Amino acid sequence: MADIILEARNINKYFHDPVDVKVLSDITFSVNKGEFVAVTGKSGCGKSTLLYILSTMDTDYEGELLIDNISMVNKPEPALARVRNEKIGFVFQFHYLLNEFSVLHNVMLPGLKLNRYPEQEVEHRAIEKLNMLGIEKLAHKKANQLSGGEKQRVAIARALINDPCIIMGDEPTGNLDKKNSEIVFDIFKRLAEEYQQTLLIVTHDQEFASRTHRIIQMEDGKILL
Template sequence: MDEHANRAAGHPDLLLEARGVTRVLSGIVPVTLVADINLSVGPGEYVAITGPSGSGKSSLLYLLGLLDRPSAGEVLIAGQRTQEMSERDRAQMRLETLGFVFQFHFLLPEFSIRENVMIPMRRLARVGEGAMRSRADELLDALGLADHRHKQPDQLSGGQRQRVAVARALANEPPLILADEPTGSLDSKSSEQVFDILRQIVEERGKTVIAVTHDVEMAARMHRGVHLVDGRLVSDERFVTTPAA
């Protein structure tokens, strides 16, 4: 494969690439959300996206997670170009490759905790009902929620609900987890628990986690920090971190 073809296909060792990604909202006065973002993320990284309010952090995350399309540039996931994919193919890639954790858990109130965790597995439809239940129970047990699997979301604390959201994100064993302010609505103790869980996902399960956060101290404890200002990437710094106890 020649050099040009290799660039087009994406680097085989990278899990995610953003190449000149720009997002502009059209209108009488166009608004640029992110501009000319170039970013490469490999397996096993724990990456913080930081920046002031309105800097484009969440907009960038939604573009990386294929929840939005760039106006220019492209996103590659596991070496695959996504810009020209159909919405159906992009949805399939999200199910297979990406897991999402948002600031608000978005658990469905009419379903039990176990059933919420099973939702991505039902959509992917690759294993039977028994295997889905076993997988959901294994994840809930690993996150200290085994005794709550038959409860409804409103019977859990905010921190517990966010841990269920993490379990749901892991349901299909995606290599990449994208988190948008995952501790933003939690108290300090629950925030610490969720942060430690995300770190364990990286260090013990071999996943990659990219998290938008306004918490500078938390970001500094991650492997790497990407900082945005006015929609532009202004720094990409690797931090020295110590393993979780």
């Protein structure tokens, strides 16, 4: 039986502004280890709202969320922050690299924050991730010296540094041209198929979504079967 990495059970979400508006309705699905899943749908369908809940950033919802078979409901914020750092790798549309630091230091930051390994070991692991993505030559460049495609690959290396259970992406190719979008897609596919890395990616890009293992299609706050 496949290991379930992430499970959403009957998740409902309301915005209270000023009246209650239901924005997610009975969201139920699971993602298995090594699965590469795309969440798609038109703007305003609720996919980014759902990602905020799945990433434990938003705790104001009904239902249950399990990550690595542990319920996230009623966990205090420091415990959720640790889950985010330890079990989830994030790749956003904008890379959020720190320009004043080298590529290597940017990749190391979540590992230093987790404090599971000494600094030397975190550095070794960061170099491994850069090697894995074919960008080890960039290690000592400052982040602001990179192209957009290179920055996004560095952001993926950073997301991998703590060996997360799942990588969550919010429009990770939204800012890239076709060639760099292709490079990012190929990296994700290789992570899933060679390294059994689980990926859940919110995307508008239908071509990107069509080549993942599975599409979760959303409309009006619901999952279409």
